[in-house]
Amino acid sequence: MELSDFLGDWDLTRTISHADGTHAQFSGQAVFTPQSPGLLYCETGVLVLPGGYTMQAERRYRWHAEAGGIAVSFEDGRPFHRFDLATPRAAHWCDPDSYTVDYDFSDWPAWRAQWQVRGPRKDYVMHSAFTRA
Template sequence: MNQTVTDSWGDASEVMKRLTGSWSFNRLIEWQGSMQGVATFTPLDAGSLAYREQGRLRLLNGTELEAGRDYVFRTRVRGFDVFFRETPPRLFHAIELVASDGGDLTGSAGHRCNLDHYQSTYTFRGEGGFVIRHAVSGPRKDYTMVTTYARMV
């Protein structure tokens, strides 16, 4: 039996609760490489999750590195805010989720980093996984990065 968004993610107000736990991920970085690893969402308080990813980055030139990143996700009325994990926290973007015609929950936001611009889209799929896409453009950066997450059992 196929799960629907209601079965897997609920509405936008439930997404943060359902993110808690561990996820395997596969990332493709256009013209640069790929990364595989594990991302973990751990509760910080009633409305926040710590995001931590660890994995193996493989560049197109053959270089392989251990890599990771950290964020803080905070609940908002119809989605969440994502902050860089630094002191004080700095907002990366605010995501407001809406149901799409295909039954997924999606949300997008932009972020300027100096002269470069990040356009990010989050898609929470009906089958229970999710995808984060960052399209980065500007004088110093020009690539698209797509990360697909699957719940670890």
């Protein structure tokens, strides 16, 4: 697998499980498009928060190949995290919060990402599932 394998449209579902027992749900699309030097990742969809409040949600990242792995940056170019395709795990520290992600490509082309987020005001696990659109 390589970076270009992600090109195109993906259906995306996400569950965000908070430590207090509440959950949020996201349903939408993720699209990888070419943007030098790699790919632009854009997800759009509907986020349903605990209590039923619904809102449109969007996020963007830049993905590019880097020494046998993939480097992910925020849309403005600031580094976010890097993972190796053989052991797809990464961490990001955003003081005072820590973020760790485990990617699972074992059912490729379906794949998953699980984020664990911890901090003074954050404590949740986010499961995202991607399938070809």
